[in-house]
Amino acid sequence: MWFMIELSDEAILCNEHVRLQENFERLWDLSDSPEEGAMFSGLGVGNASKLYFSPGTESFFRHVLDACGAKPCDPPTADEAGLLVGHDSARFALSGSKAES
Template identity: 30%
Template sequence: MQWHHLLLNTGDISAGRVTAIRDDFTALFRSAGGPRTMALFRKDAHEGGVDLYFTPECSVHARRLIEECGATPCAPPALAGLELLVGHNEITYYLTT
């Protein structure tokens, strides 16, 4: 399993796409029972965009969402600057061990 990344531009943000993806992800997270290593992160991108990152566990419980929104496989992001949108607060501990 691997991380997935989605870059949203300012138009996507204005259209509420971050909120829609977060809400859909939250529903999937809850229905999966809140797995400890399932999380959605965001990071400010250049030119006003937003990077969204899905942890590897998301491939098990949120594959459909990952595919529908067009996220692509990626290397694990640097933890600096990441903001947890959905998941357990201790997720960074699990990601660094």
């Protein structure tokens, strides 16, 4: 299951996205950098305040997702999200990617 956190303008001004990315990266590293766990940033107008988390994230980051009010979502498309933390292969999990076809 994919998850999405939508940050308020205030949260962005307070660098909440940076803290989330740093925490994600630390826990991802401590979990032996799982292939299926990745964090993506939203791209484009109306999507820049969103952070997306792939299904493999639940095993090591679920407590943070719950605390931040993350909501289940459909996989973002490659046009909607860019990889922040994870293996390059995680890009293929995005909806509409070449590997998914």
